[in-house]
Amino acid sequence: MSGLEKKFPSYFNNFELPEGAEEQEIKVFRACKTGKVDSESFIPSFEENNYRYSDEDDKADPGLYSLSSYEKPSDIKRFATMINSFKIPFKIAVGVTSPDCGPSQRTKKRKPKSKNSHVDWWLYEGAKPYIHFTLIDDFEQYHKEYKERSQP
Secondary structure, eight states: OTTOOOOOOGGGGGSOOOTTOBSOOOEEEEEOTTSSSSGGGGOOHHHHTTTOOOTTSOTTOGGGGSEEEESSHHHHHHHHHHOTTSOSSOOEEEEEOOGGGOOEEEHHHHOTTOOSOEEEEOOOTTOOGGGGEEEOSOHHHHHHHHHHHHOO
């Protein structure tokens, strides 16, 4: 992705990037609403919410402006199950938080009480994070095998 200017969208004026956010590679999973690895499935939360939040939301929370992903398949499955816009069978992609698209941070670093493997990724203007992801053909099988490998 050479040539991409490391410039954030103008709505980044609504918050401060958290301390510890850095350009790094973290292997993550992303639920794909369109069923494909494309730009529409990789829209940051603020843009997905039509560039607004309700008055009850903490506009300064940097997580509201990030692209959400998860390090563990069980967490992305739980997320997709809770959100009505994802259809079964879920279409999940695996990839990395590529440094050339923007900084990322494990949410637990900012919110120690967080109980899942959520990763926030703040994208530069014009970033194409989806080029760093591959759709998992059979997520249920992938998840089953992942759990088996993770057993002691």
